[in-house]
Amino acid sequence: MSARPDQPASGWDQATFRCGQCGAQRTATTEADYVRAISAHRDAHAVFDRLNEVERNGMGSILRVLLEDVTLSAELLALITADQNHRNTASPTSR
Numbered sequence: 418m419s420a421r422p423d424q425p426a427s428g429w430d431q432a433t434f435r436c437g438q439c440g441a442q443r444t445a446t447t448e449a450d451y452v453r454a455i456s457a458h459r460d461a462h463a464v465f466d467r468l469n470e471v472e473r474n475g476m477g478s479i480l481r482v483l484l485e486d487v488t489l490s491a492e493l494l495a496l497i498t499a500d501q502n503h504r505n506t507a508s509p510t511s512r
């Protein structure tokens with residue numbers, strides 16, 4: 418008896434999480450992925466609850482652009498980091 422290549426190595430087949438707050442469903446094939454999916458969804462609810470409607474719309478627009486293009490996201494982060502470093506070294510703050 419040999420394991421099929423498409424079967425997970427552990428005893429897990431798959432597990433589905435259904436959120437009691439919003440009804441979202443997430444399916445995972447390993448226990449680690451299941452825990453990660455639940456944790457991420459719970460954290461997303463925590464962030465969502467802190468934002469008002471305008472902030473949610475803005476965040477949604479930003480995330481749609483950034484998640485669609487990982488290279489753009491990396492380049493934008495590099496520009497922001499370089500700008501922050503430049504500001505920290507170019508203009509000493511008065512205390």
Ligand SMILES: [Zn+2]
Binds near residue numbers: 436437438440458462
């Ligand atoms: Zn939810």
